[in-house]
Amino acid sequence: MNPLVVPLIESIGRNFRVVLASGSPRRKELLDRLNLSYEVIPSNFAEDLDKSKFASAADYVISNAVIKAQEVYQRIKDQSDKPVLVIGADTVVVSSSGAILEKPASPEDAAETLKSLSGKSNMVYTGVCLIIGGTEAGKVTIEKAIESTEVTFDELDDDMLEAYVATGEPTDKAGSYAYQSYACFFIKEIKGDFYNVVGFPCARFYQMLRDLHQRGVL
Template sequence: MNYHNLILASKSPRRKELMQDCGFAFRSISCDCDEVFDKDIPVEKAIEKIAYQKAKTVWDAFPDQLVLGCDTMVILDGEPLGKPKNREDASRMLKQLSGSTHRVISGVAILGKDVHIVFHDITEVTFYNIEEDDLQQYLDSDEPYDKAGAYGIQGKGKLFVKEIHGDYYNVMGLPIAKVYRELKKLLKNQ
């Protein structure tokens, strides 16, 4: 299969930036699908399933393309923390993350004709205790509201991070080194 186009099934500016850094030609298409977290399967598989749903929704509309879908979730003590609904929700999440270690899991799906690749990556992040004035200042910014776990490690949220074990870019929303290697293999074999 000769893929003339690679589609990123996301409008995330962070994912777009990471993909651009790889040098692949691609376009970004927003995915309009329900992101239903299946609590009856292991959390890693549930996140992979959402990534697959995103990729499949776009691939159904463009079956001659290679489609990359991704979903990222913060997990604390087994509880998934997605994007906050509002300020109160963001505050609750950040207070939970304060002084603790959580996992950031990204599920990735790459779909195309005769291509079905699904995997996940896990990064552990430990936060310092977040002081109330820092929390309120952060909540006053626009940063926490479109990110899993209500923080952006690449933005002001980095000030909360004490330690990180694993792929930094996974925390940004895309384990780009693994994605790059998978796409390179596929595109090399055209």
């Protein structure tokens, strides 16, 4: 299969230093499909914001994405001979009770989280922040977007729960599951962007780039 070659993406990769402010292998895998030249510089942000201070999970997740992007941008903005485009992202799962579920602290924590999601629907939110700086105009542009997807679990029996936690897959996943892998056996429905659940809303990201280009920012 031939690579995806989009003139806009080629131009961005050629004219900007593009940085993904995330060490997530899933985000890297998805971004690679766009055939965009970029580098990975994970954010050092501790992700320790007080959830109770935010009116909604959407507000919380976009704040995380913005801070991640800003932290990396501040580190590299004076080290580049080209304008900079930093991509920040954050994903959380929100239970039917409204609890924000991030990565589990332990296998036991993962099991408890999965039990709480069994037979119910949860929402996945991903915040994406793009920071563009170092252009001739001298202006820094911050573009933000949020994608949401509803995921419905089947009833999760004990055998599957124990086997799934034993794989180690829930360890580094928001909400303790990965739909694109073993969790496909107990997720019965999804409403919205599949890739948002994986951790990066690809279509929304491309739309952001296209909109920025049309406005003359990229």
